[in-house]
Amino acid sequence: MQQELETAIPDEIFVDEAAARRYLLKFCWKNHQRFCPRCRSRRNYRLNNGRRRCARCRYTFHDFSGRWINNCNLSCTQWLRLVQLFETETTARTASKELGISYNTAYKAMSTLRFAIVAHALDARQLLGPNSPLGLSLNGRAFQSPSATEEKQVTPVFGIMDRGTWAFVDLIPGFDLETLLHFSLSFQLKTVRLGNVIYTDRYQRYDTLICCVGNDPAADYFRVGPHGLPIDENNPGFWHYVSSRLTKFHGVTPQRFPLYLKELELRYNSRHKDLFPLLTGFLCDFAPEID
Template sequence: MNLVELLQIASSEEKAEGFLRERGVLKTFDSCPFCHAKNIGKIRRNFYKCYKCKKEWSVRKDSILEDLKIPFSKFILAVKLFILEVPAHKSHKELDLAYNTTHKIYTKLRQCIYKFVSKDDQLLSGEVEIDESYFGGKRKGSRGRGAKNKIPVFGILERNGKVKVEIVKDVSAETLLRETIKKVKRGSLIYTDKFKSYDGLVMYGFKHERIDKSVKFANGKVYINGIEGFWSYVKERLLKFHGVSKDNFIYYLKELEFRYNFMDNIDDSLYKCLGGIN
């Protein structure tokens, strides 16, 4: 959806509410969410009531908007600014909202993405590249693999398909093979570099080819340029946040996994996340 169409929808609360309801962000209750009776009705603009148990609920119930006291129109615009990668410290001025409110919206969006991505248990297959990378911390002591004070992240990329990433406790063979088995279909052809933790892939039913990057970066179809390109994509975008805490890093990481996988349909995909948060 382009900005002109979005601004038309955001021009009234009625249109904005309809837009969010169509996408499942706002739920439509056919029965009471408390006692499940069918005898319900709208009593005020944003409230419904059950005439059996006498309880009332807001149109925002069980949605990402339940504890966000902002107009629907501003929420829609905030989602668009998030999609466009406008940081919260800039978008709050465009939205005429407090920074803390805008930051809360962005945090909720990232949490929804995390839940959505975490539910994807479809195995990657075909030709697959795997690699690890390291994020955060200060560059003291050893560099590269085993760098101190950094968060190890394992990545798996299906060529012409999705990428999946996971924070791991270490890059031992046991850890990386376990993650590979969980995410890649047996019989797939896996490309790696010469890192020794990948030595056991064939024993677990995978085909395995390696590239020695100290000699060259590609040998025909044997390369890991795809997953390395993803690492560059992630690191470039993380720079603009000027530091992400370890506690929140997983949400930013999964956001970038999501953006990479759905870059051609990011708007609809994000609203799908928001409509399925429960």
């Protein structure tokens, strides 16, 4: 349930757990009306332990059940502080120090935010699910990120379109690193490699095609930068916004690269908005049921 609150953000939500919880619940339950996350029935009752039970399907739940925020075991104040740090593009390592949590927990929490962003994208169905390039699987609505050994060795390719007010990052079905190599060798599609990122000259309606390479030996055939394509010249729009951040993507796997691209798409398209309530709304929304 995405809900942007127009009132000023009170400072107390970052230090007072009760105030933080009240703030988050405004995004979770419209008019404080609880319903069952499983069957959507509004007939439920409170148990002695503070949880609720659905009178229709007997499902037991709490206020954050089935929502992205239910991951990572962070307190409400920690989540809101993390959203604040994420808004300013703080790294997971710095966030872990600021919040006094482990790096792995901070990284998982920021990944959860990125998955929540993807879940609200127009092409979410293409990107989420056990057979998607991200490999995200859900047990019911429980977030399960695949381990490094389980991740599929795929290299998804995205097309970037800048239409002035809006920018779009589209997954190109059927394209992978071998496709870009074929276009480069057979059709002289100009490409540039910067670290583990490869991007191309204009292709059909797209300003550029882009992907992240891992240990694929085919990546060795691509010319290493510097920037040298027409898209790099005098382009103050979305590509400048993206390319200026590519150097921060060291260590990002091909499977996780789309998370960062879709994050940048959201940031750019929301550049005139307050990101904090927008991100908080995404975090408090239900994780989609994906088979």
